Amino acid sequence: MLEKIQVLLQYLLPKYWITYLLGLGASWKGGWITRYAIQLFIHVYKIDMKEFDNPNPSNYTTFNEFFTRKLRNNSRPIDTNPSTLVIPADGIITQIGKINQTNIFQVKGIPYHLDGLLAGHDNIINYFNDGNFVIIYIPPQNCHRVYMPCTGTLREVLYIPGDLFSVHPKITKNIPNIFSRNERVICLFETDFGYMAQILVGTVIVGSIETAWLGAITPPREGIVKHWRYPNTSNIEDLIILQKGHEMGLFKLGSTVINLFDNKKVILNNLLQPYDIARIGMPLAQGCNQEK
Known part of the structure; x- marks a missing residue:
């Protein structure tokens, strides 16, 4: 009740x-x-x-x-194996697994589709068909900073306006397609293991979503889609490259981070299950077909 x-x-x-x-x-x-x-x-x-x-x-x-307090240096050791992707945030793993074609997972028989989560951007959706995903809920008491699972070169950022439903696990299982309805910031990176999306999902009470390179993206909440492409000049020095374990963004109060990984390039850690505790720097997955 x-x-x-x-x-x-x-x-x-x-x-x-x-x-x-x-x-x-x-x-x-x-x-x-x-x-x-x-x-x-x-x-x-x-x-x-x-x-x-x-x-x-x-x-x-x-x-x-x-x-937005910062973690002490070395309080979250980062797995140094170059083929290991690491957990990007402290929190609770709510869902993890394979993307079935374009269906991420189901709640009460209702599927979550890549199309909704990625706001119909086919150029991004196609990277993650039959790929892998993980969803990490960040409770209010946890560190609200988000880190890189692996080294990546930023290619695109999308701000998608939306609702501000709570993303507490008890709520997400009862509101259909909540992650596709809430406001979110979608960051697309090119990595040694194919493309990776790191998605910061807004929620009620979260005062701001920020990235390391743009600063505060919300507020203001203007109700319009915003799209940035990188590099935005022909100068190679304008490339934004974030190293594994480096900070990429933050919430002002807890929320949810969703990661999507390229098909056949990443194998998830099979020891991780829904409702496991997530700690920054722990092994999340192994990359394969690493380019030299």
Whole structure:
């Protein structure tokens, strides 16, 4: 019954206004009020601050500074095998496996299609037919920064406007095609293991989605698709290359990351299953047909 009420509220609540107002609150320098709220958040969610670059809660002047806190160097060792792709975010693996032609997975008999997730962009969809995917949910208490599974050269970025349904696993299994309906930022990389898409999915309360090269992509929420291609000049120095384990983006509060991998170029770690804990740097997959 409670789950049904939570789903109903997703349709009834003014999610954009909630997100806007809480975003303002998260950027407010509230002095002792902010410090107390951060301390309470740490206590409730049992966050180990020793894992982070700035472990003293009193040093964060806003909730956004706290939400986007950086991990301490070496707190997440990155698997150094050049053929190993690594987990890009701390969180929970909600789905992982093969893409069946263009169907990513099914929830209650309803398939998720690449066409919807990638907003009908056939030039991107074709890379991932019969490929592999992983979906990682980032709870509010986790690090909200997202890292590269492998070294990649950025080719395209798409911002797709959409709804702001919660992406908590209890909600996603009850709202059809939620990842195709929510706002998202799709980043396409060319790697030694074929093409890889890293998709940052928006959700209620998330004040911002940022990438390392564009900064804040949302807000503003203008309701229009935005498309960037790289490099945007003929100068080779303008190539954007992100190394394995390097930061590629962040959320201001937790959300979901979806990775898509090229067909026959990546073999997923068969030890990983839905609801496993994900930790940045752990082996996610093995690349094959690596180009020298």
